């Protein structure tokens with residue numbers, strides 16, 4: 001029986017294993033150094049906030065794996081010997097494979113800041129990071145203030161986490177508005193205000209210079225690059241993005257760049273070795289996507305596709321229309337298609353922006369200035385139907401059509417106030433003024 | 435893992451540490467209200483009962499209101515679940531267990547030893563807690579209180595006060611607001627005030643909470659009840675007809691259009707209490723597969739029991755030589771068997787495919803019921819059915835299901851098993867509505883394409899123990915007989931994945947292999963095969 005070894009029990013590795021099992025009888029082993037069972041990384045914050053316990057973040061009950069004959073091995077792969085098809089574990093043992101899939105995810109970026117390895121400094125990616133946070137920031141008496149460095153999705157989640165325990169948070173963001181490398185300015189500015197409404201000390205255009213240690217090697221304070229201001233704190237969260245977690249492959253013959261280099265079939269340079277999820281890097285970007293896409297959905301889709309290839313139905317990775325979602329404190333965000341930030345958008349991309357007077361809901365619709373083709377939508381505080389936008393994008397609808405049919409795409413709970421008329425009015429008015 | 439999992443078991447770390455001063459004052463006020471009740475229970479002679487009763491209930495209301503305002507209005511609108519798994523009371527910690535024991539004791543005393551609460555027997559006046567409520571009962575219906583009146587008042591107070599708390603907690607969510615307003619209205623009006631007024635109008639009418647439908651209202655077809663209706667002229671007959679209509683006409687129509695939620699989380703009193711006072715315990719329901727298995731066995735057994743019991747009850751009083759009703763035993767039993775057969779045949783004909791393996795269980799259930807009814811018909815005598823005294827069956831049902839299951843376990847165990855254990859494991863009404871919801875209803879929870887991140891918030895907060903995530907992460911709609919449509923899964927989902935809606939029956943159940951967002955060819959290949 002062919003033995004498929006998968007390094008990484010995240011969404012990509014697990015999806016792959018499930019689909020291989022559906023289609024075949026192969027022997028499957030999933031390896032992870034982090035936890036015994038698959039858990040949802042995206043739910044880490046809810047454990048700290050007390051919404052859930054760790055066990056609730058596990059999407060499958062523990063009997064699931066044995067029932068589906070998926071073997072789980074807890075251990076850290078230190079080295080891959082591709083000639084003898086052997087994995088060497090840090091614990092000293094080895095494992096033979098016939099096919100190897102690398103699905104090792106990411107690790108938090110550290111940019112060489114002085115003091116970045118002090119006690120009380122942590123990223124927020126692995127379960128161990130959460131345990132660290134629980135240790136250094138159990139409550140507001142032990143942790144008098146926390147500083148978060150890096151204004152992305154994980155940064156704002158970490159701010160929300162600490163906030164839930166009443167720990168004062170200073171949030172350092174390099175950009176002049178929150179996440180405005182991705183969000184258009186109207187949205188980004190709305191989120192700035194929302195963050196401040198939660199009494200989080202948001203510092204825009206602010207960089208970290210260094211982290212200062214106390215006598216015991218613990219964090220004492222941080223110093224800001226621009227002003228030299230020293231902010232006393234007990235915890236520093238480093239959330240300035242993530243990078244593929246592939247250091248253990250550097251000695252091997254597998255080709256790596258920032259991530260593990262793969263072609264459209266998710267194959268590496270060596271036969272029988274594949275990479276999926278956060279750690280895979282496409283030779284060439286697909287459409288507007290980045291070569292490395294560190295999102296949940298990409299990992300899952302790659303798992304779904306690669307299972308076909310491994311089970312004999314060779315299939316290219318051809319993701320459909322882009323979509324994503326997040327939540328900024330109390331405001332939900334969804335996106336379908338492409339809406340670029342002011343900084344990154346091309347000259348043909350025009351935007352229509354509407355914001356509710358309560359300052360917690362807004363949408364931005366991107367369209368082609370010349371052809372009027374609908375390109376994408378960002379929505380805040382209003383839920384939309386994935387299926388409808390996916391269809392409209394496939395059908396190449398123009399922006400007028402989308403604006404006039406927005407109600408069809410509404411996915412808010414029943415009895416919610418509807419804003420389509422107001423949005424449409426704003427849209428038509430705007431056209432008249434141009 | 436260090437996530438405070440043990441903290442809730444430690445008395446040295448009471449929750450009170452984390453609450454604000456206003457909240458402490460609010461708690462104190464509420465406790466004073468309860469304390470007055472406790473004093474009454476121990477026969478303190480209050481000079482002016484009416485005043486003290488008002489004070490006590492007012493303090494309970496005031497405490498809850500003040501507490502909720504301080505907990506929610508001081509924060510921005512949004513999901514307020516911080517710390518539910520840390521707090522002792524809501525995570526099966528010491529406080530949770532203590533509350534569970536307290537509630538359970540209360541129910542046992544209420545059902546089996548009402549004299550301890552001060553119920554006057556043999557024409558004596560009430561004393562203690564029940565006597566304390568006499569003034570209110572006199573005011574409403576001109577008679578002294580009973581243990582059921584006291585229970586009714588406390589029940590209504592709980593739904594109204596905690597309903598208010600719930601309204602503030604979900605003040606951003608119109609669906610939650612409306613359905614909570616609805617259960618508060620039905621409890622106050624239909625369960626509490628209207629029956630009292632009906633009694634004032636005509637004191638021969640049996641107690642009838644119009645919204646309580648058979649088989650939840652298992653005594654509606656009891657002899658005393660039916661006689662009561664028939665002996666009170668047109669109103670009585672109208673009420674009895676309404677009772678029959680609500681089972682055979684109103685319920686199926688509404689459930690077809692809206693799912694069982696129209697009843698379970700908009701109207702029902704048991705649901706009302708669970709959704710308001712029980713809201714803090716919803717996360718405690720087990721989502722494990724084995725819990726689901728137990729659920730299916732238990733709830734359907736209760737359903738069979740309740741059908742057979744009701745039929746047997748009616749059957750027994752139809753058996754008198756000269757009965758006051760136009761039905762004879764033979765006609766009645768044939769009618770029942772005929773109806774069950776029609777329902778069974780229709781389900782098998784239209785839904786055989788969907789039922790899959792469950793069809794066999796359904797067939798067995800049907801056969802058991804019919805067999806029991808036939809055995810009863812051919813072995814029953816005037817006062818013995820199934821070789822036991824006719825009334826014994828009904829008493830057993832009332833005791834084990836009506837009292838112990840729905841009250842003692844269903845509510846007493848809120849802090850241990852979650853707030854809907856009765857609705858989930860025991861309620862025969864929920865079983866019937868659920869059966870229809872699963873097969874003939876427009877209701878479903880739609881899953882939003884590929885947006886799920888498997889975080890588990892939905893499953894965690896499902897009071898019915900449905901593993902919502904298991905469906906959502908497969909891109910599959912949730913069509914489950916137990917779903918009461920509370921909408922909390924949808925509310926707490928951080929990615930906007932779930933929507934409760936009524937739409938056409940077609941494509942309602944939509945298993946998918948590959949989720950929306952991936953390669954269209956792959957989706958075609960796997961999802962349409």
Ligand SMILES: Cc1cc2nc3c(=O)[nH]c(=O)nc-3n(C[C@H](O)[C@H](O)[C@H](O)COP(=O)(O)OP(=O)(O)OC[C@H]3O[C@@H](n4cnc5c(N)ncnc54)[C@H](O)[C@@H]3O)c2cc1C
Nearest residue numbers: 008010011012032033034076077104105277278294295296
């Ligand atoms: C806090 C947080 C919130 C997020 N929220 C969202 C969101 O809302 N939406 C979204 O789309 N994405 C989100 N993401 C990103 C998303 O979680 C990741 O894209 C996804 O989990 C990546 O899955 P993966 O399977 O590629 O890798 P991972 O989930 O990282 O799994 C890889 C596993 O492999 C293990 N491993 C690595 N190296 C080795 C080795 N040498 N030996 C043994 N085991 C090894 C790791 O320990 C890990 O357990 C979030 C991430 C975080 C941290």
Ligand code: SF4
Nearest residue numbers: 896917918920921923
């Ligand atoms: S599935 Fe959702 S709506 Fe249904 S009972 Fe559970 S939480 Fe409520």
Ligand code: SF4
Nearest residue numbers: 886887889890892927
């Ligand atoms: S809460 Fe939403 S995102 Fe989380 S598992 Fe449930 S459906 Fe998925």
